[in-house]
Amino acid sequence: MNARANPPLTIRLCGPRGFCAGVDRAIQIVVLALKKFGAPVYVRHEIVHNRYVVDGLKAKGAIFIEELSEIPAADRDRPVVFSAHGVPKSVPADAEARNLFYLDATCPLVSKVHKQAMRHQRLGRHVLLIGHAGHPEVIGTMGQLPEGAVTLVETEEDVARFEPLDPAALGFVTQTTLSVEDTAGVIRALRERFPDIRAPAAESICYATTNRQDAVREAAPGTDLFLIVGAPNSSNSRRLVEVAERAGARRAALVQRAADIDWDATGPIATLGLSAGASAPELLVDEIIAAFAERYAVTVDPAVTAVETENFPVMRAIRDVELTPADMAFVNGGS
Numbered sequence: 134m135n136a137r138a139n140p141p142l143t144i145r146l147c148g149p150r151g152f153c154a155g156v157d158r159a160i161q162i163v164v165l166a167l168k169k170f171g172a173p174v175y176v177r178h179e180i181v182h183n184r185y186v187v188d189g190l191k192a193k194g195a196i197f198i199e200e201l202s203e204i205p206a207a208d209r210d211r212p213v214v215f216s217a218h219g220v221p222k223s224v225p226a227d228a229e230a231r232n233l234f235y236l237d238a239t240c241p242l243v244s245k246v247h248k249q250a251m252r253h254q255r256l257g258r259h260v261l262l263i264g265h266a267g268h269p270e271v272i273g274t275m276g277q278l279p280e281g282a283v284t285l286v287e288t289e290e291d292v293a294r295f296e297p298l299d300p301a302a303l304g305f306v307t308q309t310t311l312s313v314e315d316t317a318g319v320i321r322a323l324r325e326r327f328p329d330i331r332a333p334a335a336e337s338i339c340y341a342t343t344n345r346q347d348a349v350r351e352a353a354p355g356t357d358l359f360l361i362v363g364a365p366n367s368s369n370s371r372r373l374v375e376v377a378e379r380a381g382a383r384r385a386a387l388v389q390r391a392a393d394i395d396w397d398a399t400g401p402i403a404t405l406g407l408s409a410g411a412s413a414p415e416l417l418v419d420e421i422i423a424a425f426a427e428r429y430a431v432t433v434d435p436a437v438t439a440v441e442t443e444n445f446p447v448m449r450a451i452r453d454v455e456l457t458p459a460d461m462a463f464v465n466g467g468s
């Protein structure tokens with residue numbers, strides 16, 4: 134028997150984890166546009182908040198820009214894709230003014246929030262958007278309405294400070310990737326101060342955010358360490374770290390990939406929780422399990438709280454192109 138056998142480690146592997154239907158669709162849109170129109174295809178902003186995905190698409194011929202003005206005159210006939218987070222109305226208007234052919238990869242669930250905000254405004258309500266300042270989704274949602282029609286509130290303190298012109302004519306929406314618990318607190322504060330405030334017709338926090346948070350909350354108690362695979366600028370991934378900490382993980386951290394794991398800080402662990410934000414490829418989850426398997430005798434214990442069947446089809450303009458498993462192998466693994 135090996136006297137230096139690796140110590141046992143149970144990995145509670147959350148499900149659902151990783152890619153949601155909106156992220157999957159956005160990546161497919163860039164891949165299919167490259168297949169149909171050839172390189173380069175321009176992409177405004179990181180298509181989803183994951184460097185690995187962005188680098189993989191760059192290798193296929195995508196060029197990432199922050200503003201449409203960065204597209205050189207010689208490439209004005211190339212397609213440009215808008216990211217899954219959504220864009221202010223001024224962006225498609227700008228694309229049209231420049232005669233650009235654009236494919237809008239805004240997640241349908243973000244578009245739904247845009248419509249909820251517009252409906253509030255149409256009904257004469259000032260809109261309160263619960264979200265994080267500076268996040269592209271927040272910029273996109275605020276940009277659906279004229280300047281001054283939306284007020285961003287991040288915390289219960291913001292609610293206390295807000296002075297509306299007409300407290301009886303308010304409506305709220307939220308960013309799709311917030312903490313379900315924190316948002317409930319802000320909504321409670323809004324309802325207490327403004328009893329007439331109108332909610333959106335349906336929940337704005339999306340199914341993928343809710344499901345990933347539920348799975349982490351369930352798996353976290355008793356874990357020595359909880360790792361969330363995701364990027365520092367990924368809102369939903371950061372929320373998963375907070376959920377793990379609050380739900381009882383001894384320590385929780387965000388990692389972009391296996392190379393980021395601080396093995397010195399890991400310490401003696403017997404149970405690891407593992408999940409991935411909605412923009413993190415499964416390939417990176419596999420990589421992390423493999424890295425632990427080199428140091429521990431790993432048993433993977435699936436912690437599945439829901440099964441997702443959502444699938445958002447791509448737009449008609451590229452639906453005629455076949456998407457093969459090999460096209461998505463750079464994120465899903467295999468070929």
Ligand code: SF4
Pocket residue numbers: 153154155156217240241242243309310339340341342369411
């Ligand atoms: S996290 Fe939710 S809103 Fe964002 S892309 Fe995924 S499904 Fe759409």
